[in-house]
Amino acid sequence: MSGGTKGTVAIPSYAAPAEIVGLRKPAFIVGGIALILCAIGWVVNPTQFLQSYLIGFLLWCGVVLGSMALVMLQFLTGGAWGIMIRRPLEAATRTMPLLALFFLPILFGMRRLYAWSAPGRLTGHQAQYLNVNFFIIRAIIYFIVWGFLAFILDRWSLEQDRNPGYSNTRRLQLLAGPAIIIYGFTMTFASIDWVMSLAPGWYSSIFGMLIVGGQGLGALAFIIIIMLLLAHHELMADLLQPRHFHDLGKLLLAFVMVWAYFAFSQLLIIWAGNLTTEIPWYLHRLNTSWRMVGLFIVVFHFAVPFMLLLSRDLKRNAGGLAAVAIGLFAMRWVDLVWMTVPEFHHGGFQISWMDVMAPIALGGIWLGVYFTELKRRPLLPIGESNLQNALQHGDDE
Amino acid sequence: MYKIPTLYGLIAEFDKPEQLIAACERVRENGYRCMDAYVPYPVKGLADALGFRKSRVPLVTLIGGILGCSGGYYLQYWCSAISYPINVGGRPLNSWPSFIPITFEMTILFASLFCVLGMLALNGLPRPHHPVFNAPRFALATRDRFFLCIEADDPKFDLRGTRLFLEGLHSHDVTEVLY
Numbered sequence: 001m002s003g004g005t006k007g008t009v010a011i012p013s014y015a016a017p018a019e020i021v022g023l024r025k026p027a028f029i030v031g032g033i034a035l036i037l038c039a040i041g042w043v044v045n046p047t048q049f050l051q052s053y054l055i056g057f058l059l060w061c062g063v064v065l066g067s068m069a070l071v072m073l074q075f076l077t078g079g080a081w082g083i084m085i086r087r088p089l090e091a092a093t094r095t096m097p098l099l100a101l102f103f104l105p106i107l108f109g110m111r112r113l114y115a116w117s118a119p120g121r122l123t124g125h126q127a128q129y130l131n132v133n134f135f136i137i138r139a140i141i142y143f144i145v146w147g148f149l150a151f152i153l154d155r156w157s158l159e160q161d162r163n164p165g166y167s168n169t170r171r172l173q174l175l176a177g178p179a180i181i182i183y184g185f186t187m188t189f190a191s192i193d194w195v196m197s198l199a200p201g202w203y204s205s206i207f208g209m210l211i212v213g214g215q216g217l218g219a220l221a222f223i224i225i226i227m228l229l230l231a232h233h234e235l236m237a238d239l240l241q242p243r244h245f246h247d248l249g250k251l252l253l254a255f256v257m258v259w260a261y262f263a264f265s266q267l268l269i270i271w272a273g274n275l276t277t278e279i280p281w282y283l284h285r286l287n288t289s290w291r292m293v294g295l296f297i298v299v300f301h302f303a304v305p306f307m308l309l310l311s312r313d314l315k316r317n318a319g320g321l322a323a324v325a326i327g328l329f330a331m332r333w334v335d336l337v338w339m340t341v342p343e344f345h346h347g348g349f350q351i352s353w354m355d356v357m358a359p360i361a362l363g364g365i366w367l368g369v370y371f372t373e374l375k376r377r378p379l380l381p382i383g384e385s386n387l388q389n390a391l392q393h394g395d396d397e
Numbered sequence: 398m399y400k401i402p403t404l405y406g407l408i409a410e411f412d413k414p415e416q417l418i419a420a421c422e423r424v425r426e427n428g429y430r431c432m433d434a435y436v437p438y439p440v441k442g443l444a445d446a447l448g449f450r451k452s453r454v455p456l457v458t459l460i461g462g463i464l465g466c467s468g469g470y471y472l473q474y475w476c477s478a479i480s481y482p483i484n485v486g487g488r489p490l491n492s493w494p495s496f497i498p499i500t501f502e503m504t505i506l507f508a509s510l511f512c513v514l515g516m517l518a519l520n521g522l523p524r525p526h527h528p529v530f531n532a533p534r535f536a537l538a539t540r541d542r543f544f545l546c547i548e549a550d551d552p553k554f555d556l557r558g559t560r561l562f563l564e565g566l567h568s569h570d571v572t573e574v575l576y
Contacts, residue, residue, distance in 0.1 A: 264497060271494045274486065312455075 014378035016371075017233035024371040031364015038361045041354045048352050050109040051344050055336045056358035057102050058195065059218070060366045062211075062332065064099050066219025067092035068150055069183055069212070075176035081247035083390035084240070086381050088226045090157060091373040092219070093150040098369050100143040102362055106194070107136060116200040130197055142190050149179050157381060164383030187212050198343040202281045204270065210262040217255040218332040221325040224248050226374075228322035236379060239391055242316035249315025252325065256309065260302040285338070289348035293338050301331040333359055405528035405576055406432075406548040407559055408535070409568035414440045417543040420566040421446035424547065427562065431551035435529065435544040454516050461511025462504050469503025470496055532574050546574060 042049040067089040074082025074089075111117045116130045128134075152175065160168040188208025196207050204210075227248065230236040270278045285294055305324055314320045337355060380387060411417040417434060424432060425448050434443055477483070478490040485492075517523070529535055529546055538544050545568070547559055556573075563571045 264494075268494045268497065274488075310459075 014235065014380045014382060016375045016379055017230070017235060019233050020229055021371050021375045023229075024368045027364050027367035027371065029364075031361055031366075031368060034357050034361035034364055037357050038354060041357065045354075046109070047112045048354055049358070050105065050113045051341070052352055052354035052358040053105055053109075053362075054113060054194070055333070055340055055355055056360075056362040057106060058336050058340075059333055059359050060102065060362050061099055062215035062218040063222050063366075064092050064095055064219075065146065065183065065187060066215035066217070067223070068096075068146070068153070069180060069216055070219055070223070071153055072176040072180040072183065075172045076180065078386070079247075080386065080390035081244070081251060083381060083384055083386055084244050085223050085227060085248070086157070086384075087377055087379050088223050088230070088374060089219070090154050090377065091370055092222075094154055094373045094376075095366060095369050096143070096147045096150045098366060100147065102366075103139065103143070107139060110135065114197055114200075116197060122200060126200065130193075130200060135193055138189060138193055142186050145182060145186050149182065153179070158377065160383035161378065161381065162383065164385060166385075168383065169385060184208075184212060187215070195339055198340060199281055201277060204266050204278070204281070206262055206266045206269070210259070210266060213255065213259040213262045214332060214335060217252075217259050218329060220248070220252050220255055221328040221332070224252065224325040225322050225329070228318050230379065231318050239380075240318070242318070245318045245321050246312070246316045249309055249321045249324075252321070252328070253306065253309035253315075256302060256305050256328070260306075263302075284342045284346045288342075288346070290338070290342045293334065293349060297331065297335055297338055300327065301335055305331075403576055404549045404556070405531075405574040406546045406550075406554070407556070407563060408529060408532045408544055408546040408572055408574050409563040409566065410534060410537070410570045411543040411545065411568050414443070414543055416567045417545060418442055418446045420545055420563075420568060423566055424545070424562075428553050429547055429551050429559075431548040431554070433546055433548075435535070435538040435546070437539055437541060437543075440543075452516075452519060454512060454519060457515030457519075458508050458512040461515070462508035464511075465507025466500055466504040468507070469500040472503075473499060528574050528576050531576075532572055534570060534572075 038049060038053070041052070070082065071086060071089045071093060074086060106113065110132065114130075114135075116122050116126075117132050117135075122130055153172070156168065156172050156175070160172065188211075191208045191211035192203075195211065196203065224245075227236075227240060227245070231240040267282065270282060284290065305328055308314055308324050314324070337351065341351065341355065384390075409420070411420065414436065417436065418440070421432075421434060421443065425446070430448070432447070434440075434447055436443065473496040474491055477492070477496075482490050484490075529544070532544075532546075534542070535544065545563075547554060547563065553559075560571055
């Protein structure tokens with residue numbers, strides 16, 4: 001059954017609405033102004049700038065890689081939820097080259113950021129892994145692998161549009177399995193390199209999965225906000241129904257829970273083990289004023305969204321669901337602050353204006369490119385054989 | 398003198414789902430509330446036309462979850478801190494982080510048990526027999542006919558009046574359903 005044969009929902013060209021693409025300009029303007037402010041911050045206090053920049057990079061890196069993971073998840077599991085959001089997700093994965101560009105300041109500033117990069121700081125096995133050259137080589141490998149996966153997934157998806165056949169769908173499904181494992185491995189190592197190594201003596205085996213879970217949550221929250229914007233304009237306004245938001249809401253609840261599961265597992269294992277090599281990470285956070293940030297995360301990154309997302313009515317209300325998604329996206333920033341900043345300020349809570357400005361700067365520029373990418377493809381995968389099902393899915397509810 | 402009820406209601410048969418939905422709406426507009434529709438497959442909009450209210454299953458589930466959560470935690474607290482306190486490596490007797498996994502699982506267990514049992518208690522299942530099965534043509538409800546039954550318990554129910562009303566709704570074979 002190819003698109004349109006049922007004749008119940010007409011298939012137009014599915015171009016992104018001009019109003020959405022028009023958001024490009026304000027995004028670039030806000031991002032540009034924030035970037036200039038950050039440049040001033042860099043001149044005044046380069047160390048602080050890099051610490052803040054890392055938070056901004058990790059936040060938007062999470063959206064891009066989380067989007068890629070959700071695309072792969074959709075090919076693996078099928079399901080109508082993923083077909084409706086596939087094109088907005090793919091638009092995010094096409095910004096991978098920009099993400100690599102965003103990484104350059106970290107590469108050049110790593111000596112200010114990572115204590116281990118000082119010569120002679122680490123010895124033995126640790127020094128063989130955590131050293132400047134190998135860090136750079138690994139970063140290049142990550143971006144080549146991610147860029148390749150994003151490129152192939154996007155290219156084959158486009159070919160499916162032009163030639164909707166079983167073989168074009170099948171190869172995407174066959175790629176997605178190995179690809180999601182590769183993503184899990186590379187992101188685990190990348191999170192060790194970029195985040196965990198801020199505390200070079202500390203390790204947690206679930207840390208990579210915690211970052212991966214956060215990326216999935218951040219990407220899904222971001223896409224829900226984008227879907228709300230799309231639902232306000234012609235074309236998608238008729239197609240996006242409460243049931244589609246209901247599906248996304250259910251998935252968002254699952255991601256909130258999986259993130260909480262990873263975050264709590266890490267605390268429980270380290271707390272129960274009570275080893276001197278493992279507990280400093282939590283001592284810096286729980287025995288200082290950082291504790292309040294931790295409490296804030298428990299309440300607003302888990303408890304409140306969890307309770308809200310239990311409600312069926314809220315999940316079926318696009319505006320309400322998007323409000324929760326905006327809150328969760330903001331909490332992704334708080335969580336990244338919690339993961340990184342206490343390593344720079346062991347004494348207690350401290351935050352810089354640049355911790356806010358750098359994510360805005362990178363976000364503005366990234367969103368500008370994102371909206372450009374969103375325009376380049378039909379908003380729905382028109383070659384997808386299940387598209388009609390997805391559009392009508394759950395009609396009987 | 399108490400009279401044993403012998404009449405369950407009046408059932409009307411329809412050929413098309415659209416007729417059934419229109420009939421449901423008319424019946425509700427006329428003030429009837431105790432009724433149900435029987436159809437061979439899910440009919441879009443039927444639940445709305447019948448004035449289907451939300452069930453209390455979510456509330457029962459929530460209560461089960463809260464009971465499981467507090468009960469699960471208290472069970473561990475009572476064992477470890479009150480009934481048989483043991484010092485394990487200097488950790489506090491009320492070691493809340495290690496109590497969380499079981500608390501969580503008890504929450505899920507009790508929420509799901511309350512959900513299933515509450516659903517059965519509220520909808521009266523399992524139920525091997527139902528009076529509508531006595532209607533002569535009711536077997537067609539699993540094939541290609543659509544039925545609407547107004548129950549005798551309805552305050553507006555009146556055997557003659559309701560029958561005339563149902564017959565005026567493009568239905569046929571309006572029959573009495575006996576216990």
